[in-house]
Amino acid sequence: MNHNLATRLSGMLLRRHLGLTPICPTSTTRSVLEFSYPASRPALTGWLKGNSTLPTVNNEQKKDNLEMEKSSKAVVSSYWGINVPQPRKEDGSAWKWNCFRPWEAYTADVSIDIEKHHEAKTFMDKFAYWTVQALKVPTHLLFQRRHMCHAMLLETVAAVPGMVGGMLLHCKSLRRFEHSGGWIKALLEEAENERMHLMTFIEVARPQWYERALVFAVQGVFVNAYFLAYVVSPKLAHRIVGYLEEEAVISYTEFLKDLDNGSFENMPAPAIAIDYWRLPQDSTLRDVIVVIRADEAHHRDLNHYASDIQCQGHELKDAPAPIGYH
Template sequence: MLTTKSPLLAKTASRVISGSTINPAARISIILCQYHSPSSSFNTHQARSFSFTSKSPLQTTQSLQITPTVPRHRETKQSWPHPVYTEKQMQDIIIAHRDAATFSDKIAINAVRLLRSVFDFATGYKHDPKVASGEKKAGDATQFAMTEKKWMIRFIFLESIAGVPGFVAGTLRHLKSLRTLKRDNGWIETLLEEGYNERMHLLTFLKMHQPGLFMRLMIIGAQGVFYNAFFLSYILSPRTCHRFVGYLEEEAVITYTRALADIDAGKLPGFENARAPQIAIDYWKMNPDAKVRDMILYIRADEAKHREVNHTLANLDGDLDPNPFMTQYEDPSKPHPSKGIEHLKDVGWSRDEALSK
């Protein structure tokens, strides 16, 4: 597109365009802004929008857009296919809490309470304390109100942080295995899979809502602080860190249970009939017509699984004990730790249970 009031400029631009070789795979647009004569009615004192172009009356901008020959995004196979959950298994998920029995447990739970208070303040979230204690059902909580947008902000912030511990722990155990020239007893894969699963939660919610600049900056800052704090803490006490994540997942189950109750109570009409994003349908192998509520059921079940896994790992000796969630048991008919939730232990398996044959 060529627009100008100067015949000389038009003639010069035409020569440039006709004499150049243009790649057919590219779309080139050359725009010559109009030359305004002194007699023009244009107000030179009018506020200009922010730009990187010259302030002179004649402005020339050339933009080159090349259409890619291949799509930027390709479908790939999942590194960790998600286990199949039944409707009954997901409906049976309950809010549960493991009592802090040791000094290490008390450090972990107090750290979670501190993080929870900061997290609630950052996302504008409040919940009825009686819901967490089990004195009141989530659907009966009327003291605090959450909108669809508030829930999405909370979900995105929560999952952006929840994906950190698994990869930090997996990385440190991987490096230790290399450094000591010893096997890891199967812990690394479960930890990395947990981080991968949390990231899939985040990617799913991002298909429904895009956070603003302020929230993105908060996520960057929170990740930087939390990653380094968890990294140093895991070096000092892996057991305390796994207990910390177990308590953190307890809070996540409360959050998603409250969200489901709000949907069922008609408080979130935007979620009631909304279709789940395709990425969620593919990842959890859901029905093609699955709704957002169905998706949140799967996510809550995942958080309950992480709760079980980390409370169990906190009961084990990380240097000696094998990962029970990767173990092949002699008698599969008996309840044992597994990748699924068919034998879910809300507060984790004891060491004797996890190591039994």
């Protein structure tokens, strides 16, 4: 076998693994084979031994190929050894959400105190508090009682601090060769929980183009600002988030008031919310807002607690982090 023929055969085999279809063979070289992926190895072996005809695939092989094609739609190619599980609900029905899995669902603790407030006494606390008060003025002027639009913007911003803080603590843990006390996971859980709030709201209301543009602008500024704030002073950054979450609790309380007095339609709860918070099937939007407000209250306490630890001269790793929302 000359060098050119060996090269072509190698390229043919590589194309077979990639699922590509080579060109038809010629009568002179017979070095390239036309076949449908996946082709059978016995047929290919027979052709390599000198058969002048194209490999044939019997009915049984066609059936196997069809089954492989069907399964390839749900499972990543076994070439990489990746098998994507297909989770199901407890009742055996199909799980249709790719953004979270059944074992990530939970029941929110709605008994948490929603009236709790951290009194700003130190200069740092007052700076954080009045920074948040200044930031909420333009949002209230813009959205007023349009709660759904306000909530979508709020959640796109609220999901940033946990991710930024978790990333920076992750890098710090790598640099110092030390544990994080569970805070990396706690902050990333917070970010994921806030993101699921947004995934719920977009099932109810689709944002307009100008609202999407506003999210781009606000998030672009806030990500960089919070990153710098966390690098300079993590305790200040956590205190700011604590006060932001206090405002979120207040905003959702106002949302509930308008739902109760009929100013906003109390529609059925989105299916994703029912599965994520394990709500009853007949739940309404009001039930969803109640559990989201409880989540925000937990985030409030988490970030104020993180700031208090560092204000006392300790690092986060010195105190265990509250993991999860169960």
